[in-house]
Amino acid sequence: MSDSLEILVSRLERNDILLGKNKNYTSFAGYNGVPLTEISCVPSAAVSQNEIPPLVSALKASAEENAASFHFPGHNRGQAAPSSLTQLIGAKPFLHDLPELPELDNLFAPEGPILEAQKRAARLFGASETWFLVGGSTCGIQAAIMATCSPGDTLILPRNSHISAISSMVLSGALPKYIVPEYDFKWDVACGITPSQASTTS
Structure with missing residues (x-):
């Protein structure tokens, strides 16, 4: 396998974990054929193939609410985004660009979807704990x-x-x-x- 293909495969495998896909594997990534890192990932068996991770679900649910936005970021869920940018990428990416709303947990002391995301990241990195x-x-x-x-x-x-x-x-x-x-x-x-x-x- 070429170096660039090996790196790409490794990144795709890591994305599978973050997206909640259930896989057991050992991933290698390196330059010039030399593995620089080895990550053993054993996600929870309770995670199903099609499950949407809690943080993604929370962002999606918040984005779908028909609510007025009086908080940052200033693009106001895309309604006030620069037209030059929305013409390029559309308005949908801005819908999920949300700050720390009550339903999205607390970065400083997470108890909900952010905490679960940190636990999944820790499993991905092979760490005992991960903090965002x-x-x-x-x-x-x-x-x-x-x-x-x-x-x-x-x-x-x-x-x-x-x-x-x-x-x-x-x-x-x-x-x-x-x-x-x-x-x-x-x-x-x-x-x-x-x-x-x-x-x-x-």
């Missing part, structure tokens, strides 16, 4: 670094890491050890660093 970010990638990176690094610790990271990693190191007192990632000219992207690269870093 409530403030973008910056807060997630800062939380991860500040929760694991103390002043004087060395943090190994790629040279092209997110800028929030710099502020996180300033706040935590960690010291960087940069690795230049390999570049994939076929995809025109920088790859991630591998465990072997990290282990050989002095």
Whole structure:
């Protein structure tokens, strides 16, 4: 199987889990034939093939309500979206672009569909728990670094890491050890660093 096809198949398999399809498999994804990650996913047997995930169901039900919208986002369920954009993609995508409404659970302390989505994401990632970010990638990176690094610790990271990693190191007192990632000219992207690269870093 070619690298690009293997990556595509892996992404489709992962989407199956997020969409609630019942599959048991081990998925590999990698560049140049080298698996970078192995994810074992064993979804609950109670999930049926055609079941719509709870968060998707909640969004769909909320979007179908004939209710006036006085909350953000400002496109007002598509009614106030720029015509240049609705002509391109239609108005339907905006119907499901909804904030934290009571029926859609609470990102900060989920108890309903968001909690179930996080549990499914954890199974997908092979993690004991997964939390969705409530403030973008910056807060997630800062939380991860500040929760694991103390002043004087060395943090190994790629040279092209997110800028929030710099502020996180300033706040935590960690010291960087940069690795230049390999570049994939076929995809025109920088790859991630591998465990072997990290282990050989002095």
